[in-house]
Amino acid sequence: AQSVTQLDSHVSVSEGTPVLLRCNYSSSYSPSLFWYVQHPNKGLQLLLKYTSAATLVKGINGFEAEFKKSETSFHLTKPSAHMSDAAEYFCVVRMNTGFQKLVFGTGTRLLVSP
Amino acid sequence: GAVVSQHPSRVICKSGTSVKIECRSLDFQATTMFWYRQFPKQSLMLMATSNEGSKATYEQGVEKDKFLINHASLTLSTLTVTSAHPEDSSFYICSARDDRGRFSEQYFGPGTRLTVT
Secondary structure, eight states, X not given: OOEEEESOSEEXXXXXXXXXXXXXXXXXXXXEEEEEEEOTTOOEEEEEEESSSOSEEEOGGGOEEEEETTTTEEEEXXXXXXXXXXEEEEEEEEOSSTTOXXXXXXXXXXXXXX | OOOEEEEOSEEEEOXXXXXXXXXXXXXXXXXEEEEEEEOTTSOEEEXXXXXXXXXXXXXXXXXXXXXXXXXXXXXXXXXEEOSOOXXXXXXXXXXXXXXXXXXXXXXXXXXXXEEEO
């Protein structure tokens, strides 16, 4: 079975400092992994995705993530946080069989202080 | 990216009534759509997979008679919450799978906030 674990329920950073949101995955196959962001009372926006191409994936709004097979990790980073980055972030793995369902992590709330 | 809409964005209904939520793929055809439920401060939980022209596939623990799903066309899936009760109050999100590219992609609607009084 495929799953993701987000290690931190909350992460607090100051504006202008780096962001690190951690995600570990479990998969029997080479996984497809995603990071989504959800602002309060809003739908989901895709930040970036890994689908077995380059291991360093660049996304929107300055975010990137690195797929590390040896560590089964797909951590999300950003060099400098903005106030507008405050939101809920979900690490997601896509099942490679059947309907290709998405399995969501429990989410990490990013708090950005001035 | 492709666009998925949901209607309504918010709905308030009385206990015992039924509510229908629409999910539309606006610029692509979607054979497969998904319905999720999200409680406050929690992650998304997949409720069911909706397939055009066939019965929906429900996840374990989801009452198929309570949450009726109809995928009548390649651009529209509906979720009807029947005999709604306050515990059904939640944020309902749909997604539609776009199979046009090398890798399929799911695009999410903006969500529907259901409040049952």
